[in-house]
Amino acid sequence: MAKTILIVDDSASIRQVVKIALTSGGYDVIEAVDGKDALGKLDGQKIHLIISDVNMPNMDGISFVREAKQLPAYKFTPVIMLTTESQEAKKQAGQAAGAKAWVVKPFQPAQMLAAVSKLILP
Amino acid sequence: MKTLVLEDELTIFSASEQKNRLLAFLESDHELEINLSKVDEIDTAGLQLLILIKREAALHGKALRFILHSKAVLEILELANLTTAFGDQVILPHNEE
Amino acid sequence: MSFDDQMRDALVTFTIESLELLEDMEMCLLSLEDGEDTTERINSIFRAAHTIKGSAGLFGLDHIVAFTHVVESLLDLLRAGNLSVSPELVAALLPCCDHIGLLVRDVADGKLEADPAVDLTGGQLLEQLQVFLSPLADKNVATAVADRQSKLEASGGGSIESGKWHLSLRFGPDSLRDGMDPLSFIRYLTTFGQITQLTTISEAMPPAEQMDPETCYVGFEINLKSDAGKDEIEGVFEFVQDSSSIRILPLDSEIGEFIDLIKQLPEDDSYLGELLIKSGALTRRELEDALNQQGVNAAGDAGDTAAKQPIGEILVEHQAVQQPIVNAALDKQKQIKDNKARESQSIRVDADRLDKLIDLIGELVIAGSGVNLRAQESKAMALLEATGEMMRLVEEVRDSALQLRMVPIGTTFNRFQRVVRDVSKELGKEIDLIISGGDTEVDKSIVEQISDPLTHLVRNAMDHGIETAELRRERGKSARGVLRLNAYHAAGNIVIEVSDDGGGLNRDKIFEKALERGLISPNAVLSDQEIFAMIFEPGFSTAQKVSNLSGRGVGMDVVKRNVAALRGSIAVESHYGSGSTMRIHLPLTLAIIDSFMVCVGHSTLVIPLDKILECIALPTDTGEHDYMDLRGEVLPLVHLRPLFNIHGKEPQRKNVVVVEHAGIKAGFIVDRLLGECQTVIKPLGKLFTHIKGVAGSTILGNGKVALILDVPTLVDYVQHKSATVY
Known part of the structure; x- marks a missing residue:
């Protein structure tokens, strides 16, 4: 049974590329457009890994991760933060909220797949 | 002799309950058997528990055997190079050699 | 659907999304000056630029990333309150917005690369943004990017x-x-x-x-x-x-x-x-x-600022x-520092100018000798003293001028680190290179010209000298072969050695081959030295298998010719089973030498002084023999008079100049000894290059021409002659 990954990003093209990359690696991918949307998606099914952008309307990535980590089912779920190189402070904030892994934008599809593969099996 | 069938996952998410269950089981008899056939997911936290229970059993002079390792368990033991330590006297159901 | 198809699909999503974002961005920009709270709008403008940049990066649209990056940096400052909204700012940002739109539409049309014309417009737009950026010196962003790049390069080492x-x-x-x-x-x-x-x-x-x-x-x-x-x-x-x-x-x-x-x-x-x-x-x-x-650590013991723990230790x-790796790096560091220090104390001089100076000094030496000769003839004491002092100074000037051309041979040697590494990879052998005597100095022109012959010798030693690892193990040697490069000064020469610990030369095989080629007669009795010397004959190769490195039968004779052209000589020493050493003797310099003048008949001949051991009177009982007794040693003799076909009356008493080259002594029979002098070597014309035994000519102080004897060739000649006689 393939593991499910949630990608949270307000950019449709980034979501699409992440999905392409991870599906090619044998993962299932579901999408959310911002933090609020993502919190709703967490309820329905078991999600094994979360990838979240930082800058999003409605609910930003940091607040989303902090809230997700409060949920018992997601207490230990690995989270990858999408950061940009100039956002060192954001990376720290993300780590404090519970996102211990990160991928720097812009990234190649293969880099995304590598980051996920380090953390969970398909 | 008593047998414990571990079910579902042996991961960080269930590690606390599983630890209690395993330690309680250790008290139950002198000759013990843990059936791993139903463990469909295991991670480092789960492996730590297997190492712990094996060590505790030896410490208290109890006979403990692991039987019917699931594919997931075999895979992680192989990765940690602990197959010999945990695969004793067991017919490996998933002979991948 | 293939991965590529999927990515193409995603690219369509990107263009649609970006154009939408740009529309929002434009609207927000236009409304910024309405006096209402701008925070949320600035945020969404920033987010739009940020998202476009991020997505463009996914598709490798570097020109869009580069352009949007600057816009984003500006917006970031605006968002952080470091910049305030002004009509000028909006006026500068709006065309940027349009420009990004243009770039995105180009992508939609299939143009994934930057268009130079469009790029030019982009550059101008960015320049306008710099007005807002530069006072705040957004160097952080620039250096961050630069840092990243340099890191990437460094990690590729x-x-x-x-x-x-x-x-x-x-x-x-x-x-x-x-x-x-x-x-x-x-x-x-x-x-x-x-x-x-x-x-x-x-x-x-x-x-x-x-x-x-x-x-x-x-x-x-x-x-x-x-x-x-x-x-x-x-x-x-x-x-x-x-x-x-x-x-x-x-x-x-x-x-x-x-x-x-x-x-x-x-x-x-x-x-x-x-x-x-x-x-x-x-x-x-x-x-x-x-x-x-x-x-x-340093902050911890602040009182003791000098005691900073070395980085190597910490690592x-x-x-x-x-530790051994750190040690190697420390050695390398020292070597680099030494070289740097040397560089900093030196001036680079055009080699041509140096050559010109040496030429002039050569002329000065000749002119000086002329003056000296006239002074001696005049027998005026004061003049003689003055010219004596002048000659001493000229000699010093000459020596220092020649010193200018001297460079350590180490630089040439070090180049072989790479050669040895590459060639050993190619040959599948493990070979260590050990360099010694790198400090030995030699004339620059010699260094330049010795590089090729050396390369050949090194490759030859690696290819044919050092055995394969299996064979080495069989012979009880360590699997890693050792190649040595060594240099030292000896008797006015520089000696360069290329040694290997390989199989050594096979005496019998060379003998056979020499017979086959008709180089020797079947019943010739030859010493090991003489047999080994055969490998320098044209067309001689004992290599069993021909590789592309060496072993095509050209090579050793070319090496010998190159070395001879430098007035040097090459010899080989080899022990079957344990390795060979190729030893090259070269003069220290090519231009001016100290020499000894002798007289045969009416001809004046010059012998390089560094080859001369002593001068003695020819014992009267020698007669026409080709050898004499030198304190119990057999000294082969060269009769220069018949050799150079010099006529004229023979004197009653003759002299012998005892010379030595590469460990072999010989005696030249001459009429009179004239004494030491400095000689500027003039090459012989092309017409005379085939004449053996003459290394060059020089002009004497009195304007006469004298020939310089080629001691190595003459020694060689006498040695061969004696070999055929016995």
Whole structure:
């Protein structure tokens, strides 16, 4: 049974590329457009890994991760933060909220797949 | 002799309950058997528990055997190079050699 | 649908999304000056630029990333309140918005690369933005990007083929809670190579009651066989680096490889850390950690500022790298520093100007001799004293001028590090190069011209001299062959040796071959030396198999010719089974020599002084013999008079000039000894180049021409002559 990954990003093209990359690696991918949307998606099914952008309307990535980590089912779920190189402070904030892994934008599809593969099996 | 069938996952998410269950089981008899056939997911936290229970059993002079390792368990033991330590006297159901 | 098709689909999504975002961005920009609270609008403008940049990066649209990056930086300042909204700012941003739209539409039309014309407009727009950016000196962004690039380049440095690594991993206690599963990383590690040995370490786990099932207690000791570099392997553990102890060291058996790499690094960086990173033995992160540690230590004992712990020590303590590798880097560092120091004390001079100076000094020496001669004829004491002093000074000027051309041969030798490494790879042999005497100085023009013959000798020694590893083991030698380059001064010569510890020359095979080629007669009795010398004959090769390096029968004779052209000679010493040494004797300089003048008949001949051992009177009982008794030693003689066909009355008493070359003595029979002088060597015209026994000519102080004797050739001649006589 393939593991499910949630990608949270307000950019449709980034979501699409992440999905392409991870599906090619044998993962299932579901999408959310911002933090609020993502919190709703967490309820329905078991999600094994979360990838979240930082800058999003409605609910930003940091607040989303902090809230997700409060949920018992997601207490230990690995989270990858999408950061940009100039956002060192954001990376720290993300780590404090519970996102211990990160991928720097812009990234190649293969880099995304590598980051996920380090953390969970398909 | 008593047998414990571990079910579902042996991961960080269930590690606390599983630890209690395993330690309680250790008290139950002198000759013990843990059936791993139903463990469909295991991670480092789960492996730590297997190492712990094996060590505790030896410490208290109890006979403990692991039987019917699931594919997931075999895979992680192989990765940690602990197959010999945990695969004793067991017919490996998933002979991948 | 293929991966490419999917990506093309995603690109369509990107263009649609970007154009939408740009529309929003434009609207927000236009409304910014309405006096209402702008925070949310500025945020969404920023987000739009940010998203476009991020997505463009995914598709490798670097020109869009580059342009949007500057716009984004400006918007970031606006968002942070470092800039305020002004009509000028809006006026500058709106065309940027349009420009991004243009770039995106180009992508939609299939133009994935930057269009130069469009790029030009973009550049102008960015210049306008600089007005807002520059006062705030947004150098941070620029340097951050530059840093990143330089790092990327630096990390591409050394690489170890099929390296073997030892990983010592102790995961942080929170790893499991953080969702960072150690075994998952190790599983990923197997995609980089093969784990040959793994031990799970669980001793840190406390007794059952205290054991927290959510805390990570395990560690791993791993041997990994992988082609991946250290930084790649380190990258696997990127997410847990801060909380865990990750040590990656080359296995002991690989240390030598790293030391070799360090030795061959270019000499453009003298920082220890950089050297180690370039060799691939250290990663940048490890270096940064160690530098931080160094800073912390230094701050700790602030009173004692001088006692900063050396970075190498810290690295070894942290187990980032092993001591022998650090030592190699330290040696390299010292070598680079020495070379730099040498460079800083020197002036670069055009070699042509130097040659001109030497030429002029040569003329001065000749003119000086002329003056001296006239002074002697005049017998005026005061004049003689003055010219004596002048000659002394001219001699000194000459020596210092020649010194200017002297360079250490080490630079030429060091070039062979690379040759040896490459050729040994090519041949599949393991060969160490040992260099000694690199400080020995020799004339620059000689250094330039000796490089080719040396290369040939080195390759030859590696190809035919040093045996394959199996054969070496069979013969009870270490599997690694040793090649030595050595240089030293001896009797006014520089001697360069190329030695190997290989199989040595096969005397019998060479003899056979020489017979076959008709170079010797079947019943000739030859010494080992004479037989070995055959390898320098044209068209002579005993190589069993012809490789593309050597063994095509051209080569050794060319080497000999090249060396002879430098007025030098080459000899070989070889012991069957244990190796050969090629020994090249070269004059220190090509231009001016100290020499000894002799007289035969009416001709004046010049003999290089550094070849002369002594001058004696010819014993009257020698007659026409070709040898004489020199204090119990047989001294072969060369009768210069018949050899050069010089006529004229023979004197009653003759003299013998005893010369030595390459360990062989000979006596030249001359009429009179004229004394020492300085000789400027003039090459003979092309017409005379085939004449053996004459190395050149010189003009004497009185304007007459004298021939310079070619001692090596004459010694050689007398030796061969005696060989055929006996």
